[in-house]
Amino acid sequence: MRQIAIYGKGGIGKSTISSNLSAALHEIGHTVMQVGCDPKRDSTRILAEGKFIPAVLEEHREQLRVGKDEYAINLDNIVFRSPGGVYLVEAGGPEPGIGCAGRGVLTALQILKDLRAFSTYNIDVAIYDVLGDVVCGGFSMPIREGFAEEIYLICSGGFMSIYAANNIARAVQRLAKRGDAGLAGIICNSNGDEAFEHAFIPAFAKKLGTSFVQFVPRSPLIQACELEGRPLVEYAPDSREAEIFRNLAKAIIENDSRVIPTPINDLAELETMYRQCLAKK
Amino acid sequence: MEQEPIKEPAAPSASSSEACTDPYLRCAFNGAALTALGISNSALLAHSPQGCEYLVNNAFASQECDYMETMTLCTKLCVDEIVHGGEDILARTIREVKDLPISALFVLSACGPEIVGDDIVGVCETLQPEVKFRLVPIECAGFRGSQYDGIDIALDTILKKLVKDNVEKVPNSVCLVAPHANANPTWPADLAWVKQVLSRMGVKVVATLTHRTPIAEIENIASAETSLLLSHDAGQKAADYLSSAYGIKQVCKGIPLPIGMTNTHRWLTALGERFDALKTTEEMVAEGERMVMATCRRKWPMARFLYRTPAAIVADATVGIPLVRFVTEEMEMTPELVALYTSQRPVRELLERELQSLGLNPKVVYGTDVYKTRKSLQEVRPQVVFGSTIERHASEGLSVAYVIEVVRMVRQFRMINREYFGYNGILNLFEYVQNEWTMGWRSKEKRYGAKW
Numbered sequence: 264m265r266q267i268a269i270y271g272k273g274g275i276g277k278s279t280i281s282s283n284l285s286a287a288l289h290e291i292g293h294t295v296m297q298v299g300c301d302p303k304r305d306s307t308r309i310l311a312e313g314k315f316i317p318a319v320l321e322e323h324r325e326q327l328r329v330g331k332d333e334y335a336i337n338l339d340n341i342v343f344r345s346p347g348g349v350y351l352v353e354a355g356g357p358e359p360g361i362g363c364a365g366r367g368v369l370t371a372l373q374i375l376k377d378l379r380a381f382s383t384y385n386i387d388v389a390i391y392d393v394l395g396d397v398v399c400g401g402f403s404m405p406i407r408e409g410f411a412e413e414i415y416l417i418c419s420g421g422f423m424s425i426y427a428a429n430n431i432a433r434a435v436q437r438l439a440k441r442g443d444a445g446l447a448g449i450i451c452n453s454n455g456d457e458a459f460e461h462a463f464i465p466a467f468a469k470k471l472g473t474s475f476v477q478f479v480p481r482s483p484l485i486q487a488c489e490l491e492g493r494p495l496v497e498y499a500p501d502s503r504e505a506e507i508f509r510n511l512a513k514a515i516i517e518n519d520s521r522v523i524p525t526p527i528n529d530l531a532e533l534e535t536m537y538r539q540c541l542a543k544k
Numbered sequence: 545m546e547q548e549p550i551k552e553p554a555a556p557s558a559s560s561s562e563a564c565t566d567p568y569l570r571c572a573f574n575g576a577a578l579t580a581l582g583i584s585n586s587a588l589l590a591h592s593p594q595g596c597e598y599l600v601n602n603a604f605a606s607q608e609c610d611y612m613e614t615m616t617l618c619t620k621l622c623v624d625e626i627v628h629g630g631e632d633i634l635a636r637t638i639r640e641v642k643d644l645p646i647s648a649l650f651v652l653s654a655c656g657p658e659i660v661g662d663d664i665v666g667v668c669e670t671l672q673p674e675v676k677f678r679l680v681p682i683e684c685a686g687f688r689g690s691q692y693d694g695i696d697i698a699l700d701t702i703l704k705k706l707v708k709d710n711v712e713k714v715p716n717s718v719c720l721v722a723p724h725a726n727a728n729p730t731w732p733a734d735l736a737w738v739k740q741v742l743s744r745m746g747v748k749v750v751a752t753l754t755h756r757t758p759i760a761e762i763e764n765i766a767s768a769e770t771s772l773l774l775s776h777d778a779g780q781k782a783a784d785y786l787s788s789a790y791g792i793k794q795v796c797k798g799i800p801l802p803i804g805m806t807n808t809h810r811w812l813t814a815l816g817e818r819f820d821a822l823k824t825t826e827e828m829v830a831e832g833e834r835m836v837m838a839t840c841r842r843k844w845p846m847a848r849f850l851y852r853t854p855a856a857i858v859a860d861a862t863v864g865i866p867l868v869r870f871v872t873e874e875m876e877m878t879p880e881l882v883a884l885y886t887s888q889r890p891v892r893e894l895l896e897r898e899l900q901s902l903g904l905n906p907k908v909v910y911g912t913d914v915y916k917t918r919k920s921l922q923e924v925r926p927q928v929v930f931g932s933t934i935e936r937h938a939s940e941g942l943s944v945a946y947v948i949e950v951v952r953m954v955r956q957f958r959m960i961n962r963e964y965f966g967y968n969g970i971l972n973l974f975e976y977v978q979n980e981w982t983m984g985w986r987s988k989e990k991r992y993g994a995k996w
Binding site for chain 1: 623624626627628629631632659660661662663
């Protein structure tokens with residue numbers, strides 16, 4: 264089973280790319296499970312016709328309240344199938360203001376493993392959509408505990424998204440020594456400044472020691488899909504954007520490279536690199 | 545016979561120097577448990593994983609609690625409570641014991657529940673109407689600091705939660721603060737000596753914070769005229785609070801605790817002056833000094849063989865600072881190293897005053913850890929170390945002839961509590977020196993290695 268984690272700055276479009284990628288992978292014949300690793304549990308909304316599905320930790324909490332444990336959870340109550348055929352799971356989180364969300368994500372993943380969710384549904388690609396940033400040790404758990412093996416960073420041409428991607432690469436560098444996890448590539452979700460992004464992001468990927476995998480343009484069609492709660496390959500199967508996600512799915516399946524990244528440790532160096540690219544533009 | 549030099553441990557890296565790996569001091573959770581367990585007719589609920597309860601057991605032993613009277617409970621948090629929060633299990637545990645015949649239940653939170661945001665104060669307030677005893681939540685996660693910080697946190701909570709206002713002052717009265725922040729492994733004997741002295745001076749002890757203290761004493765603490773701090777390591781904040789909130793003035797402030805002739809004389813005189821009992825003080829001093837000298841004449845302690853021997857003191861400030869004078873004046877040794885576990889400003893000032901008054905200039909290490917102690921011992925090369933079992937190991941291969949184990953940890957189990965304070969305390973310390981000296985001569989290796 265391929266275990267792919269999508270990381271990036273908050274609001275950069277990880278859930279949009281994960282969902283469209285999951286749908287595209289399913290279209291080319293893979294059995295895909297998308298696991299939302301965010302207490303907000305909105306990762307799978309696009310695949311679930313705009314609805315929020317119940318989360319693993321909600322179900323877990325209910326079982327604990329009646330004195331039972333995770334093995335009392337019925338897989339049908341936490342794994343859902345989208346109309347298009349992608350399996351959907353939301354890790355969820357504790358009640359607001361209490362508990363540890365990072366540890367919660369790991370618990371949810373562990374529950375899926377313990378209940379043999381992946382083998383039950385014969386999953387061959389699992390996509391983990393991990394929240395915002397590596398905000399604390401807890402959120403790096405999917406990497407640390409070996410759930411995420413191939414890590415893709417999403418960024419745009421905005422400096423802060425590059426900065427966040429570099430920070431995540433630092434976390435990957437630290438954690439990669441523990442196991443099989445490695446950085447597999449960078450995906451650009453454009454913020455509109457395509458010329459700059461085409462120039463800078465491949466250079467940034469090279470600096471990290473990885474490859475630039477796909478450019479996703481800014482498009483009203485993608486926004487419309489989000490609103491309608493449907494992935495591109497279903498909503499507009501003949502569109503250029505749908506083709507881009509098909510290409511991304513193929514690229515990811517064909518990409519077997521995983522590297523320990525070489526992030527930029529000095530912020531000034533990153534700023535200089537960014538400024539130089541801006542100046543060229 | 546030359547000993548093989550042992551391999552030096554690698555220097556700790558900058559990142560590990562902050563790690564809580566040092567055996568000298570335990571964490572704040574331990575200090576808070578030690579304080580809460582000093583209140584009689586109460587129970588302690590550790591809101592923690594079960595490993596932290598080990599610290600409660602340790603505190604239980606140090607406070608000499610009776611398992612027939614004092615119950616300790618634990619919520620035994622597991623990963624589920626870390627993920628979802630442990631407030632439910634805390635509430636359930638409190639409800640399970642709601643009929644216990646106790647006056648207070650102290651709820652102590654450890655690191656895990658504080659990191660995930662469990663609101664133990666909120667849970668206790670919600671459940672207070674359902675239970676028959678007082679619920680006293682103490683937020684004392686281990687990461688808040690050392691055991692001394694935990695003692696301060698617990699004393700602060702206990703005073704703010706339990707003390708009643710508007711009580712009449714009792715003339716010639718005192719409350720004793722932090723007797724348990726003392727590295728004498730049998731510190732209750734020090735407390736007993738202090739109480740005996742105060743009783744002879746006609747001073748009433750209103751409350752002890754804390755050792756076998758009924759909750760009624762704590763409630764009534766504002767009736768004390770004075771406070772007497774029995775530690776240089778913890779409790780100053782509580783004494784300051786009592787002063788500012790209830791006008792309870794601290795006595796013997798800034799004077800080393802009564803270990804050794806001079807310290808005891810000075811400390812007793814300060815008490816006598818405050819409580820108008822100088823005549824009693826003079827009698828106690830005369831009797832005590834006469835008793836010590838007569839005993840020494842009869843028993844012939846071997847201290848004279850250690851005249852001018854270079855010595856090191858590695859201890860908490862409570863025992864360590866007064867011991868400097870004891871080692872210099874009574875033992876007639878030369879302190880060449882003073883390493884204290886704590887490093888607060890009042891501790892530094894007190895030690896510096898003492899060293900200046902004695903005309904000593906030893907190497908001083910504040911906030912020592914085992915690594916620093918080892919390096920200092922290596923540098924100073926004392927012949928005698930006043931410390932603990934830890935220094936016995938830390939001085940391996942350094943030709944230290946005698947390690948006098950006066951602070952915990954100690955090798956020998958001590959069934960009888962023996963004070964360091966006062967005149968019997970001097971004899972007790974002499975005895976430890978004497979025994980170590982004798983034990984040293986039982987070792988052929990040390991006998992041949994000794995310079996004499």
